[in-house]
Amino acid sequence: MTEFNEVLIETVNLKKNFGDLQVLKGISEKIYKGEVVAVIGPSGGGKSTFLRCLNMLEEPTDGQVIFEGNVLDAKSTDLNLHRQKIGMVFQQFNVFPHLTVLDNITIAPTLEKKVPKADAEAEAMQLLETVGMADKAKEYPRKLSGGQKQRLAIVRAMAMHPDVMLFDEPTSALDPEMVKGVLEVIQKLAESGMTCVIVTHEMGFAKQVADRVLFIDDGIVAEEGTPEQLFDHPQNPRTQEFLSQIL
């Protein structure tokens, strides 16, 4: 991991409670520019909550998230500006059903970055081209398959020119035959040098694209390392148990 030296996101002793339930128990991590980090672990272990804290969709109970040198504050108006540089892709796609495919992509750049509509649409068409959906530009999302919705969600985030992309189990809600197409898009993105944090259950994919893997269990990073270290030679008994159950 010596090739990465510029810290993009840092969490400092990140904690999150839901009521009495302590979901994150103190996570201090650094995500480096250009790095692809896969986050794995059992359900309910806190990996999605960790990801959602990175752009303040969940407000941490304690600790800090530092993005490009700025401490993120859920109450600050600057948060919107920082979020523009943190793309996010959700398990349930969350495309906007009342907007066409094209408008899904252009709405945030035109409203929040004042990009002229014609420019935003030209770029949106290019992005759609890269995911093989240019012919769907005028359709409404209800006409799309799950895989197409997720690819739309990815390019919608890309249209804001983010510095990092967060993926929250991007293929978990897809029919099996749709998974490959979406993973290919994410892989292309990762190979283009985009910083990515990917919460996933696709271990083969994690092994293939990730520079580093975090195993989050019971609210802490129980183990981390290169894919080879973590998948082939796990040290922590909990990692070994988790991998033995799913591989």
Place this chain on the structure above:
Amino acid sequence: MGPGILEVLFEYWPIFLKGLVGTLKYAFIAVSLGSILGALIALLNLSKSKILSAIAVVYVNVLRGTPLLVQMYIAYFFLPIAIPALNSVSKEVYVLIALIMNSSAYVSEIIRGGINSVDKGQTEAARSLGMTAKNTMTKIILPQAIKNILPALANEYIAMIKETSLAGTFMLYELMYTRTILANKYLSWQPMFIIAGIYLMCTLGLTYVVQKLEKRFSVSD
């Protein structure tokens, strides 16, 4: 027994027509102004401030939990005392204020329900793109909520057409008030059938229109 229903209708139709116009007018004023007030109450209710949302909850509960007739009497007798400036306006305004406030309570719940019916993931997606809270509400949430809100608002208008019948108690010229006028001509039961028939035509007709609208809206799902 006196004259038959049709005879009464033919002789006094201008009175019934004026009553119908009054009913539609008061219901429209109540629901449209009630919608504006109701939208504000819904915003209070959805606000993060516990005090503001508590005020909205109390407002809605009181107005939905007490009879409209009682609210009208309170408005009629107490408003001029509470706000002396209102003494110069016509009594019609007091009764209308009661109708508007009553309607706003129902409308605020309609709007709140419509907004809450939009999946939370829509807000999260918009905010994760860096959209402001205002743009998220106006460009993403409300356009989706409106599909649920508009048909419910139309139903509120239909309900209000019936509710305005209470305004006749306070001499406002609407359908029920025609009963008072015709009672002076010794007509007791005939006007009531005519009035009931007119109400029924209005509510059934509008219900039909709303059903058509609902179908149109559901096409875009």
